[in-house]
Amino acid sequence: xxxxxxxxxxxxxxxxxxxxxxxxxxxxxxxxxxxxxxxxxxxxxxxxxxxxxxxxxxxxxxxxxxxxxxxxxxxxxxxxxxxxxxxxxxxxxxxxxxxxxxxxxxxxxxxxxxxxxxxxxxxxxxxxxxxxxxxxxxxxxxxxxxxxxxxxxxxxxxxxxxxxxxxxxxxxxxxxxxxxxxxxxxxxxxxxxxxxxxxxxxxxxxxxxxxxxxxxxxxxxxxxxxx
Numbered sequence: 001x002x003x004x005x006x007x008x009x010x011x012x013x014x015x016x017x018x019x020x021x022x023x024x025x026x027x028x029x030x031x032x033x034x035x036x037x038x039x040x041x042x043x044x045x046x047x048x049x050x051x052x053x054x055x056x057x058x059x060x061x062x063x064x065x066x067x068x069x070x071x072x073x074x075x076x077x078x079x080x081x082x083x084x085x086x087x088x089x090x091x092x093x094x095x096x097x098x099x100x101x102x103x104x105x106x107x108x109x110x111x112x113x114x115x116x117x118x119x120x121x122x123x124x125x126x127x128x129x130x131x132x133x134x135x136x137x138x139x140x141x142x143x144x145x146x147x148x149x150x151x152x153x154x155x156x157x158x159x160x161x162x163x164x165x166x167x168x169x170x171x172x173x174x175x176x177x178x179x180x181x182x183x184x185x186x187x188x189x190x191x192x193x194x195x196x197x198x199x200x201x202x203x204x205x206x207x208x209x210x211x212x213x214x215x216x217x218x219x220x221x222x223x224x225x226x227x
Contacts, residue, residue, distance in 0.1 A: 028172060030121060030147035033157035037174045037181045037207070042189025044208040049225045051186045053204055053216055056193040059182055062169045087131060103130035105139065116151040126162060138165040181207075 044052065082089040087102030094114050099107040105128035113120040126140040142162010149155035160171045172183040179194045195204030195216075202218040206225075216225040 028159050030145045030157040030159045030172075031119075033147075033159060033172050033174045033183060034155075034176075036172065036183045036190060037176075037192040040189075040191050040208050042186065042191050042208055043210060044191065044206055044212075044214055044225075044227065046225075046227060048186055049206070049214075049216065049227065050223050052184055052191050052193065052206055053218070053223050053225075055184045055186055056182060056195065056204055057197045057202070057218075059171065059184065060197055062164060062167065062171070099129075101129035101131055103132055103137065105129040105141075116148055119147065119149050120151075122146040122148075136165075140164050142169070144171075179205075 042048070042052075080089055081092050088099050088107070090097045090099035090107075090109075095112075096108070096110040099109070101107065105126070107124060107126050107129050109122060109124040111120055111122045123143075123145045125143045129140045131138060140162065142160060142164075144158070144160030144162070146159075147157045154177045155175065157174045158171065160169065162169060174181045174183075181192045181194045184191045184193045189209075192207040193204055196202050197204075197218060200218070200221040204216045204218070206214045206216065208214070214225060214227060216223055218224075
């Protein structure tokens with residue numbers, strides 16, 4: 001099967017992690033994302049396969065614009081820590097961090113267990129966090145969370161719901177120790193997708209409700225799925 005990739009700029013409107021309406025978002029407990037990845041509700045067909053792949057590509061494009069923070073992966077109590085790449089500076093405590101964004105606004109982060117020996121959840125909230133890159137200004141506003149099985153990061157889930165550079169973004173993804181799986185919603189049904197895409201070329205694996213795993217390749221922005 002061959003379908004055409006549809007892209008509308010760097011960022012696309014994403015609802016329920018990848019668009020399609022409903023679900024996902026910061027109201028979702030990140031610990032539940034693994035269940036969504038392992039139990040998709042949709043069935044992949046020739047009619048919806050291209051939509052699923054396109055939503056996944058749009059999600060990757062949006063996620064690239066969310067900057068990393070200098071302390072995720074562990075809190076080290078100190079008065080201030082700064083990240084040279086993002087220009088973000090944070091006052092860090094044992095269970096929380098309050099950050100100033102380089103061009104205004106802020107970010108607040110808290111963790112329920114700093115040692116993370118038996119799992120931990122990090123919650124974060126962007127408050128009109130403004131920064132610039134390559135001469136382009138961007139503001140992030142929204143809430144999210146991260147669950148980790150341990151501080152070593154062999155298993156984790158991430159959620160975010162808000163706006164990035166003026167566009168709505170909802171993300172729900174799960175790292176199983178090997179691959180990062182994204183919850184993609186199309187027409188009210190969810191799929192689990194992993195893969196990569198760059199400059200018109202890429203690949204994806206898609207899990208659906210049947211328990212099957214499908215492979216699709218992307219060549220010169222055309223999608224070829226083995227169904």
